[in-house]
Amino acid sequence: MHGLPRYAPDNSRLDHCRTALKHSVTPATWRRAFEVRTVDATIAPAIRVGVATALVLVLGGLLGHGNLAGLGALGALTSAFGRYEPYPRLARKAGFVGIALIAYVAAGALLGAAGWAVWWQIALTSVAAGVAAWLLTAFRIVGPGPVILIFAATAAVGYARDLADVGPAVGAVAGGVAVGWLAVMTPYLFVPLGPARLAVARALTAVSELGRAGEDGALVSARRAVDHAWDVMAHNGRSRDAHSRQLLALLADAEAVVERWASDRDSATLRALVEHESELRKVKRRSHLPGIECRDGDLPARDRFLPDGIRRLRSRDAALNAARIAVAALLAGCFCVAVGLEHPLWASMGAMAAMQGVTFSQTVQRGIQRLSGNVAGAVLAAALIATALGYWQTVVVIVVLQTVTELVVIKSYAFASVVITPMALLLTGLGSAVTPDIAVSRVIDTAVGVVIGVIVSAAAISRKDHHHVA
Known part of the structure; x- marks a missing residue:
């Protein structure tokens, strides 16, 4: 027996999980959760979402269907997805989200009408949460995230009492989706190159940072911004337009400056390019850019929304992330039922919302932000509910809150919550x-939900994920 080799247990994964859990309670982690980022171009998207929400709620009230207006408003949140996307691609992504919202509300209404036990509701909602995250990740749709689909589904579960309620619920959300899609696409009629102008302006801003402190980081950021601008230009669908050709020329010159920067710091060309940045940020159909000649150029290949999304559905990482979210949502909901809490599906949504981060560090940040924001938001909610607002006063408050959310959500998810x-x-x-x-x-x-989401994320953390390690 003395000749047999001895095998020591591999505790590296367990140690990695412990390190992750310790990270979630350090003061530095909590401080970072409340940092406010500097972002631009937030007003137009916020107004767009606010107008779509207002239209749906006003129409619901005027038609005497205030009880369905909430579902319609959730459908209008289609307008909150894909901000800054070029319009041809945005049309597909917003349409995809709209179809998914209708499907989730239909499924939720059927589940509510069936009258199944809460355990079944939690199980099916958890699976739906994983599927929602899987779909939006695979099709690269950014915005409020898959939690909106689950919120809409749970709202439909609460609304539907029998099969007769399914049709009105689906109709309400479909109407909201239509309004949201039109709201997000209407600017195309007036500023069709808006996303392209903004992307090029942001690329020029990033390029202007070259030569300052942290040069390596500035060079990486500049290349990333230029690449993104090329992608937007490839999808804007107006490459033959004179202004579009000027944007192509401006972007090509900016890329040339970035590529030569290590060997040839052409500061004069850089300054000349950056002078156009403020003009491109103006909400205009087109601009004359002096000194920039119209130019045709090769554009990157456009991605194919549906085929590429279907291909990414086969990604192992996307499937594992969906499974983690489904498990966390299931555990959170079941825990709430076991201890007698009243709204277990809210716990499932809390776990799901926290786990929308790509890395464990992002998951913890989002969990802290959501939890702290909910505490402060609950105080505000209790005060508003206690005033017993009428329907039209409630509509005004909801529209204001929705608009403020879109204004601050990218700056700080904690304040948005x-x-x-x-x-x-x-x-x-x-x-x-x-x-x-x-x-x-x-x-x-x-x-x-947040606590269980963080624990599940730590237990299932990838060995390659070291973003939380100081």
């Missing part, structure tokens, strides 16, 4: 009477 919470509860109140106590339930259920 402060207004998301009362907005979500007021939307819930359009379909059924709610009391200020519901805000407390929201905080508790979200806390359960």
Whole structure:
């Protein structure tokens, strides 16, 4: 027996999980969660979403279907996805989200009408959460995320009492989707090159940082911004337009400066290019860019939205991430039922929202932001609900909160969560009477979801994920 080799247990994965969990409670991690990022071009997308939400809620009230207006408003959130995308690609992505919203509301309404036990509701919602994350990741659709699909589905579960309720629920969300899609595409009629102008302007901003402190990082950022601008130009669908050809020339010159920067710091050309940045940020159909000649050039190949998305569905990483989210949502919901909490599906959504980060560090950041924002938002929600607002006053408040959300969500998800919470509860109140106590339930259920989401993420962390290691 002495000749047999001894095998020591491999504790490296366990140690990696412990390090991840320690990271989630360090003061530095919590401080970073409340950092405010500097972003640009937030006003137009926010107004777009606010107008779409207002139209749906006003139409619902005028038609005497205020109880369905909340579902319609969730459909209008189609307009919140894919901001800054070139319009031809945005049309496909917003349409895809709209179809998914209709499908999820239909499934939720059928589940509510069936009257199945809450355990079945949690199980099916958890699977749906994983599928939603899988789809939006594979098709590279950015925005509020898959949690909106689950929120819409759970709202439909609460609304539908029998099969007769399924049709109105689906009709309401379909109407909202139509309004949202039109809202997001209407600017194409007036500023068709808007996303391309913004992408080129951002590329010029990144290129202008060359030569400053942290040169290596500035060079990487400049290359990334230029590559993104080329991608947007390839999808804008107006390459023969004179202004589009000027943008191509400007972008080609910017790329040349970046590529030669290590050996030839052409500061004069750089300054001349950057002078056009402020003009491109103006909301205009076209601009004359002095000194920039129209130029034709080779554009990168366009991605194929449907075939490429279907191909990425076969990605092992995307499938594993979807499975993690489904497991966390299931555990959070079941825990809430086991301890007698009132809204287990909210806990499932909390776990899902926290786990939308690509890395464990991002998951923790998002979890902290969502939890802290929910606490502050619950206080605001309880105060608003206690005032017993009428339908039209509630509509005004919801539209304001939705617009503020879109203004700040990219800057700070924590601050956005402060207004998301009362907005979500007021939307819930359009379909059924709610009391200020519901805000407390929201905080508790979200806390359960966030904690379980972080624990599951730590347990399933990839060995390659070291973003949380100092």
